[in-house]
Amino acid sequence: MIKILVICGTGVATSTMVKEKIREWLEKEKLIHQVSLFQSSVAEAVNQYDMYDIVISTTIVPDEMKDYVIDGTPFISGLGGEEMYQIIREKVFS
Amino acid sequence: MSVLQWFVDLGASVMLPFVIFIFALVLRTKVSKAVRSGLIVGIGFIGINLVIGLLGDSLGPAIEAMVDKYGLELTIIDVGWPAAAAISYGTVLGSLTIPIGIAINLLLLSIGFTRTLNIDIWNFWHTSFTASLVLALTNHFAMAVGVMIVHHIVLLLLGDWIQRDIQSFYGFKQITFPHGASAPSYIVAKPLNYVFDRIPKFNKLQANQASIQKHLGVFGDTTVMGVVIGLFIGVLAGYDLKNTLTLAMQTGAVLVLLPRMVALLMEGLAPVSEAAGNYMKQRFPKRNLYIGMDSALAVGHPAVLSASLLLVPITLLLAVILPGNKVLPFTDLATIPFLIALMVPVFKGNIIRTVIGGAFYIGIGLYIATWVAPLVTATAISADFNMENYATISSLVDGAVWTTFPFIWLPGRMQWFSFIVFGAFIMVLFIYVNRRSRHKHKNNSYWRK
Numbered sequence A: 001m002i003k004i005l006v007i008c009g010t011g012v013a014t015s016t017m018v019k020e021k022i023r024e025w026l027e028k029e030k031l032i033h034q035v036s037l038f039q040s041s042v043a044e045a046v047n048q049y050d051m052y053d054i055v056i057s058t059t060i061v062p063d064e065m066k067d068y069v070i071d072g073t074p075f076i077s078g079l080g081g082e083e084m085y086q087i088i089r090e091k092v093f094s
Numbered sequence B: 001m002s003v004l005q006w007f008v009d010l011g012a013s014v015m016l017p018f019v020i021f022i023f024a025l026v027l028r029t030k031v032s033k034a035v036r037s038g039l040i041v042g043i044g045f046i047g048i049n050l051v052i053g054l055l056g057d058s059l060g061p062a063i064e065a066m067v068d069k070y071g072l073e074l075t076i077i078d079v080g081w082p083a084a085a086a087i088s089y090g091t092v093l094g095s096l097t098i099p100i101g102i103a104i105n106l107l108l109l110s111i112g113f114t115r116t117l118n119i120d121i122w123n124f125w126h127t128s129f130t131a132s133l134v135l136a137l138t139n140h141f142a143m144a145v146g147v148m149i150v151h152h153i154v155l156l157l158l159g160d161w162i163q164r165d166i167q168s169f170y171g172f173k174q175i176t177f178p179h180g181a182s183a184p185s186y187i188v189a190k191p192l193n194y195v196f197d198r199i200p201k202f203n204k205l206q207a208n209q210a211s212i213q214k215h216l217g218v219f220g221d222t223t224v225m226g227v228v229i230g231l232f233i234g235v236l237a238g239y240d241l242k243n244t245l246t247l248a249m250q251t252g253a254v255l256v257l258l259p260r261m262v263a264l265l266m267e268g269l270a271p272v273s274e275a276a277g278n279y280m281k282q283r284f285p286k287r288n289l290y291i292g293m294d295s296a297l298a299v300g301h302p303a304v305l306s307a308s309l310l311l312v313p314i315t316l317l318l319a320v321i322l323p324g325n326k327v328l329p330f331t332d333l334a335t336i337p338f339l340i341a342l343m344v345p346v347f348k349g350n351i352i353r354t355v356i357g358g359a360f361y362i363g364i365g366l367y368i369a370t371w372v373a374p375l376v377t378a379t380a381i382s383a384d385f386n387m388e389n390y391a392t393i394s395s396l397v398d399g400a401v402w403t404t405f406p407f408i409w410l411p412g413r414m415q416w417f418s419f420i421v422f423g424a425f426i427m428v429l430f431i432y433v434n435r436r437s438r439h440k441h442k443n444n445s446y447w448r449k
Helices: A014-028 A063-068 A073-077 A081-093 B002-009 B012-026 B031-070 B080-089 B092-110 B121-138 B141-170 B184-197 B209-220 B222-236 B241-283 B302-321 B331-340 B351-382 B404-440
Strands: A002-008 A035-041 A054-057 A069-071 B076-078 B116-118 B290-292 B392-394
Touching (some): A002 A014, A014 A035, A014 A081, A073 A081, B012 B080, B031 B076, B031 B241, B076 B331, B080 B092, B080 B241, B080 B331, B092 B121, B092 B141, B121 B404, B141 B184, B302 B351
Parallel strands (some): A002 A054
């Protein structure tokens, strides 16, 4: 089971939108049963981000977790979301 | 009119699913998706109501006991933005703010009055919050809609104004935050920064943000924050150990559950807000515009998070020592990052300045939140929220946001004449913002057309 964490400022607004998009994509690709999706606020994620296989953030993250996190803004601005899906796909099959 | 009244009287959890369903269909969402959207929003509403009930049941009596014991007059519970948003969307004005906001934005873009295309539909609740309070105060529906329109225009102009600092400090290209709770603080931070720059010695002070986060980071976790505040209030209320621990777990539960419930609301709104955003973007495909998004994108910045952590105890302290304040900050302690997210770029990430500026801002905000509390309570009741266990409620977001005060006070004072003041303010803001932009975009054909 691949664990994906989606984070944003509150763990409510933009992360929900990104999570829903990923969920739809996973359903379309029939990968939904290999992945569990989580969401949280960035303040909470700081203490526990390393528990997840993929961390996607729509907000700026503190330096210590920078290398671990994928920028999720393409999902909301609608530009370049394809690459994100590619990264997720690779993780799921690796 | 009576049909509409009957419909509104159904209550938010019944009315909103229909409204969202219709919006979703108008924006050409698939029927199955539209049905689900509407239902999820209604369910989110019921969830929020349940959690607000829990907050009242647990914190309400504790606060009463605390007031009896120490004479602390903190009788107004800060239910926070999740409740404020739900209350705002639960009124007729809440349903109106989405079409009105989109129409105003498109109109102002087409006449070149603003460069901001606000696709952050979710945060339109801020304008219906002010409008609902105006309605509660004046009982004048048209005036409430007028204030809503003014609020939308002011936020768009602020979006234009703050964009340059957002781009240079946060690094978001062509993105701005015309966010009701965040953007107004920018205007306050500007003169404060001017003053800070001119205080000898102080203007050179810097703080190490990494160490703040490392040592206080665990309190930034809402789970811990909620429990700690509960423990504290339990002790102050003179509860025994069992009741104190129970209260702590309950307040912790509220801070964790409330955002989850709002996430449901958001999940239901997502197809609508996405479709509306696309609709707006299609209308202005090639222009060099600023895209208005949620300032949540910025609140993860280390300077914002660190300053917010320090501001949590400061806000509680201010609430206790400021004479005349009656609000007990609670849920929105977790929302402080939003209140200061646009002060930080003005202070160039300087944490000491942000904390002092933020404390000043929130300190004044507590008085505004105290002042609007009866109006928020009345609105919550009219949106069908369960207020049995509350004396009064308020919310730091947007109760402590300075724009809340003029937007509500003026119409209460001067009725329709206040719109002359609002109009003048908008014009001054427009001229000021565009002077700067035109200067900056001298070579940009957009402004010469």
